[in-house]
Amino acid sequence: MAHRLTVIGTGYLGATHAACMADLGFEVLGLDVDQHKIDCLSAGDLPFYEPGLEPVLRRNLENGRLRFTTSYAEAAEFGDVHFVCVGTPQKSGEYAADLAYVDAAIDSLAPLLRRPCLIVGKSTVPVGTAARLAERIGRLAPAEGDAVLAWNPEFLREGFAVQDTMHPDRIVVGLPTDQGAAEHAEKVLRELYSSMTTTGTPFITADYPTSELVKVAANAFLATKISFINAMAEVCEAAHADVTKLSEALSHDDRIGGKFLGPGLGFGGGCLPKDIRAFMARAGELGADQALTFLREVDEINIRRRIRMVDLARHLLGGSFIGRTVGVLGAAFKPNSDDVRDSPALDVAATIRAQGARVTVYDPQAMDNARRVHPDLTFGSSTLDAARGAHVVLLLTEWEEFREMDPAELASVVAEKNIVDGRNALDPEVWRAAGWNYRALGRP
Template sequence: MTLRITVIGTGYLGATHAACMAELGFEVLGLDIDPEKVAALSAGQVPMYEPGLGELLLKHVAGQAGSTGRLRFTTSPEEVADFGDVHFICVNTPQKKGEFAADMSYVDAAVDSIAPHLTRPTLVVGKSTVPVGSAARLADRLAELAPAGADAELAWNPEFLREGYAVGDTLHPNRLVAGVRSERAERLLREVYATPIAEGVPFVVTDFPTAELVKVAANSFLATKISFINAMAEVCESAGADVVQLSQALAYDDRIGAKFLGAGLGFGGGCLPKDIRAFMARAGELGADQALTFLREVDSINMRRRSRMVELAREQCGGGFLGRRVAVLGAAFKPNSDDIRDSPALNVAGQIQLQGAQVTVYDPKAMDNARKMFPGLSYAASALEAVEGAHVVLHLTEWQEFRELDPAGVGALVAERRLIDGRNVLDAAKWREAGWTYRAMGRPGVE
């Protein structure tokens, strides 16, 4: 008998996981406490921008013309418990207000909502990023609340999705990690992921704490690599060196590699910042805080990038922002996403506005979210509209659309041809040839 899958929580992770499980051939039921979100998903409407997800949703949501009908959504925990053999928990674990620690209330609520209705042997699988030690606690809670008792098992299967590539990362992951306590749990997860495993995807079986640590350890390493090259950018600023050339030279060493070695405005989003902070907090609780003190500097370097961008913009505006117009290209924390959580671009835009500039923002996908979070900023319908009359243009999210801008055409619209490339990806020579003053962090000689 083919397993039936449920997904608890239908945000970015959950909606993607549910659609991809349907794509793999399973009947899937998604659960959310928000009736409006359930109604939208049931109508084939994606709650966020993620390339390929909308098409996948329409392909499988029941009731859509030509769909497989394998995917449905509900607000009923009872229906989910009765339907599913394997239940994936995909809720958020944001940073607690005023603390570094992760807020586990959504995960706890997910377990508490479904456990009392689990009357037969079943597997609950956590995919959320949680502090190490959470799975063991939740396994005990599950067995305590479920009528099935110990037959309601828990496993931990961390997600490794990159926003903008989430569909591909789910269907064709670079590895699968399964934290389990029984052969049955391992067997069920192997059945769920039979297709990618058959494609050669490594399936790593671990205990609970190791599985929990994999995600935060991976994000901490990536954050460290980004902050390392940004620290080198600070040194390059003082020494007159070029951090882009430095990165290129380092990348030839295959022990280092080129990925995540691009200096610029730093990282943001809903994962890396809060995950490294939660990791530090949990290490402190475990008495291992000294092991992760370096992450404080990683975080500090990252936040300094934003302040440095504001300083560069002020310099290009003649030392002050009053009466100056600043165009900000980018609002999402990264391209191919509409996610503005902890967005470096909007953080910089907000700081500059507070210091007296008139700031106009444009982003290909994140405008609606940006308006809700930063209603005081001005917004334009296009990049060309955003730059009209600007004294300086800031390139802060590396959308392909911005790389393809014509420097001469943009130059005809601005008050002054001054550009700061916050992502070090634009063609500096092309912009200078069109009469622009080009500036980038870590490249003081490239003007």
Template sequence: MSETSTPLKLSVIGCGYLGAVHAASMAELGHEVVGIEVDVAKAESLAAGRVPFFEPGFEELLRRSLDSGRLSFSSDMAAARGAAVHFVCVGTPQRRGEYAADLTYVEAATASLLDVLGPGELVVGKSTVPVGTAARLAEQVAARVPEAALAWNPEFLREGFAVQDTLHPDRLVYGVADAADAPVDAEKVLDGVYARIVADGTPKVVTDYATAEMVKTAANSFLATKISFINAMAELCEATGADVKQLADAIGHDDRIGRKFLNAGLGFGGGCLPKDIRAFMARAGELGADQALTFLREVDNINMRRRIRMVELARQVCDDSLLGKRIAVLGAAFKPDSDDIRDSPALNVAAQLQLQGANVRVTDPAAVPNVRRHWAQLDCVDTPEEAAEGADAVLLLTEWRQYKELDPATFGKVVRTRRVLDGRNALDRESWEAAGWTYRALGRRNV
């Protein structure tokens, strides 16, 4: 903490991926933090320094924060009593059978928190919610504890970079009530929480509830659109014989466009982008503004078509039949440096290949335990060499550094046929072809 800041007592409600990282990071900043997690086993695991998910740097941060004495965990909401700030970090999954977000956990966490909320305290939402949620929850807070207040402080964590993004964010966004009417100066309180980050000159946007709620979904929708745009160009490149990687390099030099997120391939997945763009569309429809976001439906469609196209490409390279073919799938997580398999394009492709008669073996540096728990029908192994033994084709579906650095000559000794499908345009094509591999990728010329 800086000399001008005072450590605060904070509570973090919900200690999943977002909440656990946030709680440990706030303790790292010098605050006294209690994480509230209704799952008793998870709370006990975190309290013992055991990390329930894979995230680079988090285990060290968690142990350091616990050892400092500033971080604790509990399954009892009463442990949050007396905290100056209460962060709500529970999940908002897609509602079953619908596009809309399921707010069950947010509403339950807030209702439970109101039982221990005291005057002068601040409730801070970090969950990604449909616009209008914060205003409704603020009314509940005001009705129960008039001297307390609510703010919305969206998170922008990237899996694989969560610790960095929490301690060194590229911006802070505060959604606050009208200062003239608020019983608590939310901006001042949040500046105290993030004193070190603010002192570093991190850009800060102080705005209303609705704008703060929209920032996360608008940002994710833009990223999803950019990814689907280059994947749409990949479809055209396949039809015309153009090369999507060279196309992306060329248009990426335009600083109005930029090269980031112009990597054609299997598309996006995970627990944020797919469900967030769908919830955004659903909420726009509820507000009578659905036409504003109709383009996101095609963004979603393009993304899903990439998975179908990868299966088709695998069939093509396997002499137009997958029946009985041995396929190695490198990657199961939806992105590298994560064990998150929610809506994973890699697993979706692997399952489709298996349904069409292929003998599929999946490997991943971090996600294999999760695959074995949730996709028991898939055969998982621990190394790429095990996956590729006797394979008729190798599919790179998650661009882990370990896979990009494979030696194609040595790796080629374990397969039956040297065919590689680069689902992420991540491999060095020239070196793989020089080692005798047939190389195919989405949107690339077939040499």
């Protein structure tokens, strides 16, 4: 008999996982305590933007393999495998991760488990969480429940979530120390992911703590690589060198590679910043804080890029934003997303407005989220609308439509032809030939 799955938490990770597992042929029940979110998903509407996901959602609602609920009792009765996909945001005023949603999910589900099942954690958590939750499940689940916990971290990239779910580059599974429970959990997860492993996706088994560390270690490495090339951008500016050429040359070294070596405004979003901070906090609790002190500098380099962007724009305007108009292209933290959490683009826009400029922002997908976070900013309806009357235009999120802008068309609406390319996404020669004063981070 095929396993029936529940997915607890229907945010970005959970909604994607639920829809994609249904598309693989499983019966899936998604659960969330947010009734509005459940109503949206049940109607086939995504509460966030992710290319390619909505057709998968609607297809599986229509064929009956996917549905949604707010009832933990219904989920406990329905599921053979329960995936925990709730958020772990940064605690207010601290670096540590807030595990309140994870704990609440386990506390709500475990007492209702009256038959054998597998609980699979996918949320990004501090190392040591899985062992603590396994003990908690053992205490809370009824004696006849026989609930086993495994940890299966997610590696989704926003903008590529369907591809990353259906064709992951690896599957990592953290198993309990009890051999029988571990063998059962591995068998079930190999069955669930068989369509992926038969096409060559590596299936890596480990203990709980190793599986928990894989995700945060991967994010720490990516953040370090991004901040490394942005640190080189700082040196390039001081030395009048070109960081894009430096990055290109480094990318041909097989030991380094070109991925995540794009210099610019730095990283943001709901994962990298909070994950590296939580990693530092947990290392401190474990007495290994010195091992990750370099991540503090990684974080600081990232924030400095935003400050440098503001400084560059102010310099182009003669040293002051007061009474000047600034057009900002981009609000999402990256293209192909509407996520504005810790968005470098919005941070820069808000900082410039606070320094006296009139700022107009445009983003192809993130306008509603940006308005909620920064109602103080002005928002345009298009690229040209955002740039209208601007004394300087800032490209802060590298959407394809911004990369392909016509310099002459943009020039027809601005007050002054100043542009700062915060993502090194434009061709300087093309823009300078069109009469623009072009500046970019890390370039002469």
